[in-house]
């Protein structure tokens with residue numbers, strides 16, 4: 464077994480994964496995908512998923528981001544078994560509350576000769592950097608180590624940065640997603656492990672925490688891959704085994720040309736909630752960003768994902784963020800909801816005019832529009848005419864392919880006949896369909912003409928569900944009133 468291979472006992476532990484975001488802004492799709500993959504792995508193995516908050520960069524911290532992280536995970540059902548809020552055997556899970564722990568480990572490194580107080584001022588370091596630049600060589604801090612100083616390096620009193628004394632060597636290691644990787648000694652430098660403000664760096668404290676929290680698999684974004692040799696060096700210095708490392712490729716914009724930016728969908732995940740996306744669709748979408756189960760299957764429930772997810776099928780190349788696909792998946796998931804479920808989810812998405820509508824009516828309407836909803840925020844556009852008389856817009860008649868060719872007078876006549884016939888009809892969907900069919904023959908019109916003008920007159924909306932069902936839900940009183948109104952309105956245009 465090579466030096467960096469994981470001892471086989473690790474594979475027999477129940478899987479313990481973690482999500483370790485920094486509260487430096489909202490969590491976006493890329494980060495949440497990392498959380499989801501980590502969570503799926505732990506769930507599959509009846510293991511533990513940990514939520515640890517890496518708040519050691521106090522300058523970059525953004526107020527409110529911790530809550531946003533928790534709300535995002537909760538919305539998606541990514542629940543943690545140990546971590547912030549709920550505690551656990553390795554508490555605390557907020558890194559800023561673990562400073563003494565990091566200090567202890569830092570002292571261990573000092574005592575074993577593997578860490579030292581930085582003797583240089585910022586100005587001196589800048590000078591080293593400039594010199595390296597002039598000589599066109601990369602600046603490596605280790606070339607200016609205090610070993611080369613004539614005087615003794617300072618004793619670390621916490622006011623200077625503490626640096627790791629690296630042992631720059633070549634590495635070969637196996638990444639569970641990327642496969643065999645290797646680097647030369649130049650990838651390793653004497654990096655800072657504790658800053659002069661007393662907070663540890665990510666490079667140092669995540670290693671201590673992952674070890675203490677017995678994390679078996681570290682899944683993280685590609686941006687950390689270049690730092691991995693440093694981590695391996697530190698693991699060795701601390702004499703601890705490293706967990707299984709799995710690097711998730713970047714999530715790119717749809718054209719695959721750049722890392723996902725705000726415009727391409729890299730927004731606060733909770734924005735999607737506000738826009739009427741279902742968590743089921745979002746989970747399905749995120750899980751299939753760079754993973755598939757080897758078949759053509761596109762729709763996965765959470766339980767299927769837990770059953771089928773495996774790191775071996777995570778692709779090495781960057782995933783492309785296709786917002787249209789998310790929209791499609793959302794429509795698919797909306798269709799899969801029962802009317803009870805859809806009704807629960809619809810909540811605040813109803814138009815204001817629906818506020819006083821009876822629940823029974825709302826359910827009837829949901830049944831009608833369910834197949835057309837791409838997001839829950841389509842509800843007002845698709846349903847408001849059920850609750851409130853719409854404003855007629857004769858341009859809709861004029862711009863209709865068929866109606867636009869007809870004389871206004873003929874259209875009004877058609878509406879008058881429809882009104883008379885519909886007034887005599889009982890307003891159940893089935894008899895309405897018969898009546899509409901008989902109107903087609905008595906007027907000698909095509910559905911694209913007759914049904915379109917009735918549809919427009921009652922809804923003034925470009926889309927409505929099946930006409931007979933729409934009329935049945937609106938009821939005779941409303942339908943006849945709106946038809947009469949359309950007749951009067953059209954007559955003024957003659």
Ligand code: GLU
Nearest residue numbers: 483484485517669682683
């Ligand atoms: N705090 C790091 C970040 O938010 C975590 C990286 C990791 O998962 O180890 O990017």
